[in-house]
Amino acid sequence: MPQCAKILFVDDDQTVLDALRRGLCRRYDMATAAGPAAGLAALQENGPFAVVVSDLRMPGMDGVSFLKAAKESCPAIVPVMLTGHGDLTAAMAAVNEGHIFRFLTKPCPMPTLCLALDAALKQYRLAAAQKELVRVTLENARLKEDVERIMRHDLKSPLTTIISLPQVLRLADNLDDDQREMLSLIEDAGYLVLSMVNLSTALFKMERGQFVLAPVDVDLLPIVRKLQSVHADTARSRRLTFAVTLDGRPPVPEAFFLVRGEELLCYSMLANLVANAVEASPDGETVGVDLRREGACAVVAIANKGAVPESVRERFFEKYATAGKARGTGLGTYSARLIALSHGGDIAMATDDAGTTVTVSLPASPTTARPA
Known part of the structure; x- marks a missing residue:
């Protein structure tokens, strides 16, 4: 320029x-x-x-x-x-x-005036360069947002085909149970990727204060049970115990725990927090998820026996705050906080040498839970 x-x-x-x-x-x-x-x-x-x-x-x-x-x-x-x-x-x-x-x-004197003019010109060039840097940075940010928005939009078309094709193929009479199961896995994977695309759109809007929640009654117990099955292999290999409680007691099969929110967002938030707890837990210990009602709030407390490193305790919910994780991005707890706040709730972390507990508070449904 x-x-x-x-x-x-x-x-x-x-x-x-x-x-x-x-x-x-x-x-x-x-x-x-x-x-x-x-x-x-x-x-x-x-x-x-x-x-x-x-x-x-x-x-x-x-x-x-x-x-x-x-x-x-x-x-x-x-x-x-x-x-x-x-x-x-x-x-x-x-x-x-x-x-x-x-x-x-x-x-x-002319030499003195020239020195002042040279300094002024330098100041002008520095300010102009800074302004240009800001302009380019903002332009690149807008371009990145446009590309991401286009990718999210364009991914949905092939995903619709991936999801619908197994549904059509399962109508055939010449498939055995294993083949039908494989088609179901393909369909589930397609739905999972579609959910991730939709989730990235929601998080993008949350960061900019543009997200509008469409709350319904969401039962968190099936979500927690699904996450327990997701981490079952890890739990077996590391001798971890997964304890799910409702008001401090094991829930009966027909129990439920309702909050007001969006199911995909609640799943993503709890998935990140449970994955962190499993990863941080020492081998042979217990990862606990307790669901309880406190006034108008539905509270989910996720606990493990590991301590959060001191270097990230003050920045636990900040973007890119991570320590000691080979593949950690520092986005899991950040996105969990965005989701909790977008639901009108809150999230907090307490840690010491005895372990760590992350507590999520969400608006409760009028009929929050049926205990064991």
């Missing part, structure tokens, strides 16, 4: 402007304006300018007021002021107010 390097000198004394032009025209791309009105017109008609140098004492508008108006008209300019010795107090006040980059006293 080409950088502007033009300098505008504004003074009501034409002899001063002529002297500046003779001394500086070979070194700088410069223009002059006789007085503040001509200076403001030059900014609009002959710009852009990188630096504006103004005299302080001018009829009609003093240099401070002129440079302030110039800055409002062209925010990118770097203002410099020339002043007589008797005007130092006013010049210092202007600098302290943040309107002026540098002030120089008259008469100003």
Whole structure:
């Protein structure tokens, strides 16, 4: 991106402007304006300018007021002021107010003026480079969002085929049970990927405060039982015990625990938290999930005997906060917190040498649970 390097000198004394032009025209791309009105017109008609140098004492508008108006008209300019010795107090006040980059006293030696102009041009280039970096960063962020949005949209079409084809094939009469089971696995995998695509869209909206919850009654007990089966192989290999309780007691098969929310989001939130608990638990210990009613809240407490590393305790729910995980991204607890908050609930973590408990509070359904 080409950088502007033009300098505008504004003074009501034409002899001063002529002297500046003779001394500086070979070194700088410069223009002059006789007085503040001509200076403001030059900014609009002959710009852009990188630096504006103004005299302080001018009829009609003093240099401070002129440079302030110039800055409002062209925010990118770097203002410099020339002043007589008797005007130092006013010049210092202007600098302290943040309107002026540098002030120089008259008469100003050319080497001193050149050093000030070079510094002002450098300041302009730094500010321009920073502005360009912000612009490119925002543009790349928008491009990334557009690409992700397109991918989420375009993935749904082939997923619909993947999901519907096994349903059609299962209608055939010449399939055995194993083949039907494989078709069911393909269908389930398609639904899982579709759910992940939909979930990423929801999380994207949550981060931007654009998500609108459509709550229904969701039974968390089947979700917890499914997660228990998901981690069954890991539990066996590491001799872990998986304890699910409803109000402190094992639930009977017909028990339920209802919250107001969206099932996919509740599943994703609990899946992340249970997976973290299983991974953090020492071998041979117990991972517990207790569901209970506390006033208008449905509370889910997920506990294990491992302690959260001190390096991430204060940042446990922050994005990319992770420690000691070979494949950890630090997004699981972050997304869990987003989901809990989007449901009008909350999430908290307590840890010490005895273990860790993550507690999720969600709005309860009027009929929250049928205990054992």
